[in-house]
Amino acid sequence: MFSSIKRIIDKWLNIGFEEEFENDLNQKHVVNFSYMMFCLSSLLMVVVFSLREISSVAIFSLIGLLIGLVGLRCNFIGHFSRAQLLMPVLKISQVSILSLFYFGTNSGFHWLFVNVIAYSFVVFRADQRFVKFWMVCASIALFLLCELLDTRGLYLTSFDQGVVVIFVFLALSFNFAMVINLVMNRLKSVNRHLRTLAEMDELTGLSNRRKVLADAVNIFADSVINRDSCVFAIVDLDHFKKINDTFGHEAGDLVLAKVSAMMASVIRPQDEIGRYGGEEFIVIMPSTSLKQAEMIMESMRQAVENMLIETEHGIVIPVTVSIGVACIASSVTRYEEILAQADKGLYVAKRNGRNRVSVQSDYQN
Template structure:
């Protein structure tokens, strides 16, 4: 529940899960949440202490921080992006020089502003980044050189603030690093999915399904388990393209793929081999069991009612070749070749059927 709430807050105003600048947007939202939380904390503490000037200053900061979050929510990211360092620089400068004093160590929050600049501003915003970093460094050095004492903090308060600054900086850096790393993991997972999925059918593409074939074949040989490979081909697919057009052909491929994926078992793997051909890999399965599954698939495809946007119904059938691992088979390519011969046998015998190759032939 907490994680979902945090993710929802971080994604305020953003719909694209894999946008190029999503990492920067997350950091901006997080920075505003931290800024508003710190303003709210100071508002409560200094209101309780009846220090109205600091409380009013904190309230103004809180309201402007909410405006920044509002900018993000309505899609004005560039405004929110730039407003944050201005807010933070103003807050840290005023509190360090006029309220808390430099002995409190509050000016070390300029480090947050510098880190924010390097993470949030893009390469084409180098000018803004340099100005923000330069101003932050200059003000930090100014605070170090002036060495002023605060009017609103006792010696004990200053010690507490130093501890607070340390933990706040540590938490901020930890969260920013976590956001960046989580974003990288998310993008890598998304890219891997794009690299392994066929865009049209949503199934594994040729590279992925063949990689699965290698792994399943090796596991079956090592564990001495039965395994069945199947090649599926749409009947007269070229005629469908020529008669109804390529858009109708794409529709047929999409619908048939969805149907085939829905009838195989959870442990089975299916992928697009190329064109209108598909591979189904069934680990720990006998030929008889595989025949039942694939016959169900053949019948399900035959029963499909595929209708184009013009109301044309396209009849579709598939032919299937099956082959199981034999003791003489040493490579998965051999079992695939055997299943391919079964497919051509099904084609020769009239299509819309399956053909089993039970013995390896040289």
């Protein structure tokens, strides 16, 4: 149930925002949430005071609801600055008028100014410090005014005022909990994104050297502990320098991207692949025999050989790869030793004419 509610809230908060990692996405979420809470509370007051036949408060709340919906729409259609500024003005106006002229200061309704202060600090950026300053000052000044004045509510009984105090407490608690949750989720999302960027090769979309070597360490350690088979392969594009020199570096980048996508589609879900550097790639195959690995790498070699990579000028670039394969052995103590053996296999494949898979059988089980 709670997960369903969370998904619905997330869906509403993201309406109108397509880019997941916009710099001001967190502020937009808080603005959306603030408008939704404002509209919901205004709708609640419209219903309650209409049923109690207190038309002036109902009409005032209805006007606030309509303006809140306008602000919400502004945020949805991309007019973020307008929506951002309208929200605190709308909230300050509502809380001030209801506290001083309708509910009375004894109702504690003016404590909702705290929401405006929190909103100002979260939503307004450093270059909007002037607006932030005045919103915070206005909220504090009006809060102190309500505290100093002793006005009686025209439409609330003592019991009603107690209910309003409870409502204000719950509203403040929920607002702070949601805003903190939004900020924390945003930070987690950005951290995950930054971690992904730090571990991904930008051109190919594969794991970069640091990430694939870290995976190699972990997979190698698990294989040693579990006494399981593990195979490493080094893949190298044949005559890549010639491709760059003949067709240009843009064509070379295209080849790297296309070949990387093809190789990633050929390997199994449990395998790892990453760019080792330049036109070299590492494939790590846990729980795999040398024979199985050779078959997988042969499928990869054939898939690359059969590719038709065409530049924007209609030039078809033929591409092949050479692959060296090596398997873990009982005498191996470091993953670098398997990589060294795979590199020897790659050297043999190139020396024997390229476009082939060479298995370093010294480590065969």
